[in-house]
Amino acid sequence: MVKRHVPRWSDVSSLVGVKSLFTRHNSVDKAVTIWQLRAIAQSKTPRAVFDYTDGAAGEELSMNRSREVYRDLEFYPRVLRDVAKVDTSVTVLGQRSELPFFFSPTGFTRMMHYEGEPAVAQVAAEFGIPYTLSTLGTTSIEDLAAAAPDTRKWFQLYLWRDKASRFELVDRAAAAGYEAIMLTVDTVVGGMRVRDVRNGLTIPPQLSAKTLADMARYPKWWGNLLTTAPLEFASLKSTGGTVAELMNSVFDPSITMDDVKWLRDNWHGKLIIKGVQNVADAQMLIDAGVDALVLSNHGGRQLDRSVVPLELLPQVRAAVGAEPEVMIDGGALCGADIVAGIAMGATGVLVGRAYLYGIMAGGIAGVRRAATILKTEVEQTMRLMGIKQLDELEPNMVRLRNK
Numbered sequence: 268m269v270k271r272h273v274p275r276w277s278d279v280s281s282l283v284g285v286k287s288l289f290t291r292h293n294s295v296d297k298a299v300t301i302w303q304l305r306a307i308a309q310s311k312t313p314r315a316v317f318d319y320t321d322g323a324a325g326e327e328l329s330m331n332r333s334r335e336v337y338r339d340l341e342f343y344p345r346v347l348r349d350v351a352k353v354d355t356s357v358t359v360l361g362q363r364s365e366l367p368f369f370f371s372p373t374g375f376t377r378m379m380h381y382e383g384e385p386a387v388a389q390v391a392a393e394f395g396i397p398y399t400l401s402t403l404g405t406t407s408i409e410d411l412a413a414a415a416p417d418t419r420k421w422f423q424l425y426l427w428r429d430k431a432s433r434f435e436l437v438d439r440a441a442a443a444g445y446e447a448i449m450l451t452v453d454t455v456v457g458g459m460r461v462r463d464v465r466n467g468l469t470i471p472p473q474l475s476a477k478t479l480a481d482m483a484r485y486p487k488w489w490g491n492l493l494t495t496a497p498l499e500f501a502s503l504k505s506t507g508g509t510v511a512e513l514m515n516s517v518f519d520p521s522i523t524m525d526d527v528k529w530l531r532d533n534w535h536g537k538l539i540i541k542g543v544q545n546v547a548d549a550q551m552l553i554d555a556g557v558d559a560l561v562l563s564n565h566g567g568r569q570l571d572r573s574v575v576p577l578e579l580l581p582q583v584r585a586a587v588g589a590e591p592e593v594m595i596d597g598g599a600l601c602g603a604d605i606v607a608g609i610a611m612g613a614t615g616v617l618v619g620r621a622y623l624y625g626i627m628a629g630g631i632a633g634v635r636r637a638a639t640i641l642k643t644e645v646e647q648t649m650r651l652m653g654i655k656q657l658d659e660l661e662p663n664m665v666r667l668r669n670k
């Protein structure tokens with residue numbers, strides 16, 4: 268016979284953990300994957316805002332393919348190697364980044380959460396990685412520089428129809444001490460974001476009968492929106508309107524290599540071109556002397572069916588060789604994705620939604636959680652792959668299944 272006794276508090280408390288009694292079920296601290304952060308984000312953010320972040324263009328084929336391709340990857344780990352200590356750093360633009368992922372530029376970050384761009388940039392500094400401020404940021408070039416003095420800062424440039432603004436933005440980025448300009452070239456017009464059209468999203472969000480009903484569901488988000496600085500392009504004046512109207516009124520569809528050459532001559536920092544989706548363009552840009560490329564389909568938000576950057580990468584490497592810095596982005600939502608990208612030849616992997624889910628879920632604490640999740644997964648994947656440093660990865664340690 269098993270002897271029983273009345274449960275003592277000490278037995279129960281050690282099982283329950285007093286801390287967990289007081290941790291809300293949707294606290295970001297409980298999330299152990301980016302997908303869990305996404306679920307919390309969805310519960311805390313109005314649908315139009317969540318969809319703006321989560322969604323993509325057309326049928327969202329490029330976005331979903333970019334995610335699926337990581338699932339089709341197969342690792343061939345090495346064993347019996349001492350991996351007690353791992354070094355997760357990479358070199359990008361001649362400087363060390365503590366981790367192989369960087370925060371990509373995202374517009375309107377203060378719409379996702381009022382703490383916005385400064386929160387993301389601060390977390391980048393804490394983790395020793397670069398942060399890129401978008402031209403469509405809701406924090407200005409100067410305010411971001413002041414709020415994140417210790418962050419490695421890049422500025423993402425869109426070339427606007429209004430030519431005067433490009434001179435102004437480049438000068439301001441130089442004066443504020445940004446290390447690099449990342450020129451995005453996949454945005455000559457806005458993509459067809461079906462979810463935004465369906466939701467009637469305007470920036471800034473407008474008060475309508477629908478939004479008033481929404482306020483009752485997300486009072487905290489609306490309270491923060493209405494009691495903090497107005498949402499606007501902080502680096503430039505804009506008229507507002509739907510997302511498509513805004514984009515098409517500012518993007519310049521007539522940009523060419525002459526604009527890249529103009530930038531090469533007038534910007535004295537590092538120059539990155541983002542949105543490259545073709546081997547011939549990659550070669551042309553490397554030949555023109557740019558410092559780095561980002562193979563990107565804008566997270567699937569522009570041309571639906573555009574190539575998956577991870578699949579384009581080996582073709583670009585074959586053309587330009589191992590030397591040029593070639594980053595990728597799109598679909599990376601865990602540390603194993605990032606390690607796989609490096610194994611396939613990327614200099615680093617930019618992440619967008621991964622940190623945006625974090626900020627929507629819990630402001631700066633959520634971004635920190637997202638970075639912690641990715642860092643932990645990178646370290647764990649490296650150990651399980653049997654590598655101490657990322658440059659020990661060899662192409663034959665990762666393979667796209669059925670290719």
Ligand SMILES: Cc1cc2nc3c(=O)[nH]c(=O)nc-3n(C[C@H](O)[C@H](O)[C@H](O)COP(=O)(O)O)c2cc1C
Pocket residue numbers: 319320321371372373374401402403404423451541563564565566567568596597598599617618619620621623
């Ligand atoms: C909400 C949102 C806003 C974005 N805004 C910009 C932008 O202003 N400029 C830009 O070059 N890319 C922008 N991007 C694209 C990202 O920089 C990046 O290419 C993409 O998010 C990578 O895919 P991932 O989200 O799957 O990581 C945006 C992406 C999202 C999700």
